[in-house]
Amino acid sequence: MQLTQCLHTAIIVSDLEKAEYFYTTILGISKINRILKYPGAWYQVGDFQIHLIHDSNIRTELQNSEKWGRNPHIAFSVTNLNEAKTQLLAHGYPIKMSASGREALFTQDPDSNIIELSQG
Structure with missing residues (x-):
């Protein structure tokens, strides 16, 4: 395959x-x-x-609440990470910067699904 x-x-x-x-x-x-x-x-x-x-019955729970990147997630590349961070915070979405030290952050959609945004 x-x-x-x-x-x-x-x-x-x-x-x-x-x-x-x-x-x-x-x-x-x-x-x-x-x-x-x-x-x-x-x-x-x-x-x-x-x-x-x-699915109105779904409830997402974080497997690792300390390091969001160690949960199932989807990652996207962004042109400006600071702009993305400002946009998310202005609308009340939580963020955690990547623990690896690279230019990336994690946020959660309204169901707590993890989204990674990396400067690329």
């Missing part, structure tokens, strides 16, 4: 409206139109897609 490309990741969310606000407005990811037979949304980042799947 030879994998050739990562196509998408699925993220379970309990409140689709709050999640869509986070991924569209805060992170600035482009939403794409795909017909779904259940509540959810699709987003496009370069050649990669994110699939939000709504």
Whole structure:
């Protein structure tokens, strides 16, 4: 077997409206139109897609509350990490800088799914 490309990741969310606000407005990811037979949304980042799947019963718990990068997460490259940090804090989203010392931070979406942003 030879994998050739990562196509998408699925993220379970309990409140689709709050999640869509986070991924569209805060992170600035482009939403794409795909017909779904259940509540959810699709987003496009370069050649990669994110699939939000709504499940009102889901409860995300951090496996490691001290080092957010040691939890399941999705990572994105940003052009300006300080600008991203300012945007997240201005909208009340928590952040933790990477413990490795590199130019990266971790935040949480409204369901506590971990998002990594790295300057790249």
